[in-house]
Amino acid sequence: MTPKPVISVRGLTMGFGELVIMRDLDFDIEAGEIFVILGGSGCGKSTLLKHLVGLYKPMSGAITIAGLSLDPDNEDSFKKILARIGVMYQGGALFSSMTLGENVALPITEYSDLKESAVEELVRLKLRQVGLEGFEHHLPEELSGGMKKRAAIARALALNPEILFLDEPSAGLDPISSAELDMLILRLNRTLGTTFVVVTHELSSIFTIAKRIVMLDKESKSIIADGNPHELKEASEHPFVRQFFNRQPEMEK
């Protein structure tokens, strides 16, 4: 069986106004893959993620998700795509006026027929998965940064979407929570076949979860590496890629 791409990007050029950030990106993400987007700071990883979920419009090129063309102006198809994806934002983006439980319950009550008691139970299970059980009635402002991050993941998981986009999920987490998060990602990927698109810097996390990475480069405005991180670490022809994976500083000249 040939794996079929669940997201395909063709000739994507992104930027703001006159400024081009990335030019002519082409890549496919296969169903059930854990796909990691890498790159130095400020190279446009988060921008690429926002293009993939339809928040930003590409300057040119096309993105297809699950066979549907991503076009935020086409309400019908965009809604169908949104039903299949979940997004966790860098800063958490929890609604500050709602408790954690309400934040997670919001999409569940909106898009399912579960009874109130069942929703409550499900929210508890979601929070248990990210290690936040017992914090249902806390407001986001009462949580630490790492807890907010985990709560945001629980909310992104609420509807068990086919594709999950995570923007720096483990930044700011302690090593234990970060490892637990990796386990959670792997388990969801294995048991539910969820496709993950992750932006992260954590090397240990990349080597644990990533089946495939792409590395964006600011200078050439393109992808300079695409493949398995373990192989790229040893054998990439790009010195920057090897440097990145081996955590070496910029060479002194």
Next chain:
Amino acid sequence: MHNDHATTPSPTLFVDSKPELLTLGLRGILDLRTTPGIMESLAHLPKPLPGLIHADLSGITRMDDCGALVILQLRRMAEKHGSTLEMLGTPGHVQELLDFLRLDDPPRSGGSKRTRPGIMTRFGIKTIEVTSQAMTHVSFVGEVTVTLLSLLRHPGRLRLGDVVLYMQRVGVDALPIVGLISFLLGLIMAFMSAVQLQQFGANIYVASLVALAMVRELGPIMTAILVAGRSGSAFAAEIGTMKVSEEVDALITMGFKPAMFLVAPKIIASLLVVPLLAMYSNLFAIAGGLLIGVTTLDLTVNAYMAQTMNTLTIFDINWGLFKSAIFAVLIATVGCFKGYQVRGGAASVGQATTSAVVTGIFLVILVDSVLAVILRYWRP
């Protein structure tokens, strides 16, 4: 609204009920889409349940944490009716999920639910809030006063660029709306009073009425209300958002005094431009009155302007400017203060903004009334 898997059969719950044994077969996909229906059918099983329940899970092709709710419900039902629940043929992936979710663990208490406290409690909370707010209010006003006084000795500490920026935002940017509203206000005043004054042949006093009412009262007040709506709210929102995103904390740890850095430029800029705005507002209102006077009251431009000049004294104009200056300080201070009180997130910023406008306008009207009384008795 979950994914549509066209190839998979729809999930079903098979029930085989015998007097001593209830067999339940779960098949297919158990997810957010299918679970509500299954839970509904389980809840409507004929009661009482027999002593032994067999749950056959072997047919489950895919189950997520939502599907686990079904297992939880089965356990609860069995417990309630004193039956024994046996799960048969649990597939590997289901077992893995159940292990991961630790369904056997009792729910950890989620702290107390946020419920609306009783009326007495709320009364108490509000009272404490108001008293403690009075304290912070006093200390804020004190801090701002000290900061402003210290500027007299060290004027170089003022961030002049910010002052100019806020002068533009509070003053220049408000010119169109203040001009328009004042012009219409003068127009309406003249129009309405003309009907009455015409009966006595006192057409010319329309000019006096518009000029005196605007310069002494309405000009400063209208301007203050507009500034509170435009700029008082903006100050609160700006400082409030800075507070939420830890920018105020950053200022403090960098050794800046927020009162000097954030508050002083706003107050000084408002103090400088709001009286000018009020003057400008008077001008437009008189122009509005003039238009009505000339078009409907058969007055000449000369006569109207001469009457206006005769009515107004230099004291009236100074008094209006003085009031505007006080209003400006009130609005800017309240705006900044409300911004400072923001805690938490977006909702709190919204409340602070509303409160800045409401409190600002209230204080303006209150102070205006007090000044009117003072003027009545102490005017030389």
